[in-house]
Amino acid sequence: MKLAAIDIGSNAARLLITDVFLDKKKQPEFIKSNLVRVPLRLGFDVFETGEISATRESHLIETMKAYRSLLNAYEVKHLKACATSAMRDASNADRILKKVKKETGIEIEVISGDIEAALIYETHIAEGLEKDILYVYIDVGGGSTELTFFLNGQIVFKQSFNIGTIRLLKQQVAETLWESMKETIKTQVKGAKKVMAIGSGGNINKVFSLSKRKEGKALSLALLRDYYKEMSSLSLQERMSAYKMREDRADVIIPALLIYVNVLKWAGANEILIPKIGLADGLIHALYDEVIRSL
Structure with missing residues (x-):
């Protein structure tokens, strides 16, 4: 099974593609296939002006298009995409996320800080x-x-x-x-x-x-x-x-x-x-x- 996650942070956007196998005990084993990081630096706009600038919006769209191409190349069927602090604070986040969905098919969920903290537990750390x-x-x-x-x-x-x-x-x-x-x-x-x-x-x-x-x-x-x-x-x-x-x-x-x-x-x-x-x-x-x- 191939799974992928996109994490759009305040400093960078990451795409993680992972293969999941069941080991001899029928427990899932997660093997990283690829990790791509792009320094979008959305926070530099948002924490100063309250919104994402046109330039960084364009970079975000292009990054998501590139990620979509990689997801297609790896034949990934299951994806979870989330955005955190900068997108939570950006006044134009809704419009930009709708544009990403329209142009790439990638639906990005803006998650709260509490959910972000809770997701750490999902790694079974x-x-x-x-x-x-x-x-x-x-x-x-x-x-x-x-x-x-x-x-x-x-x-x-x-x-x-x-x-x-x-x-x-x-x-x-x-x-x-x-x-x-x-x-x-x-x-x-x-x-x-x-x-x-x-x-x-x-x-x-x-x-x-x-x-x-x-x-x-x-x-x-x-x-x-x-x-x-x-x-x-x-x-x-x-x-x-x-x-x-x-x-x-x-x-x-x-x-x-x-x-x-x-x-x-x-x-x-x-x-x-x-x-x-x-x-x-x-x-x-x-x-x-x-x-x-x-x-």
């Missing part, structure tokens, strides 16, 4: 985690950060905050919002024996790659602080050169690190695991469940 440890899953995007708390394989709390990398670059995150996040985290971790963080998003994946750690090894809070301090001391061009990063990664990685450092600090977590999964993976798992239920 909670299965196999250690008992009696409170895990805080941190998904940092361009427009928002989703926090999901797991204990003994169950979600105990989830919340979305309008603190994202692009909003921070645009200096559009009030101190009161940081305080709200801080108080929420401190309330949730109160009484926990041990807290461990799990991170997702392109920025933390890039930091993990830079660290040269082996798969499955955690990154320390101290290391994240070191990267934040080191990268902040460089200009954008210097960062791109020193770390071999594209511009659309080099500018948002610093605010992303700030978010991760703050969340770990407030949660009392000294380490963060990077399983290299994200919203698109959650969408694939949710889509698989929907397809199976319809059979």
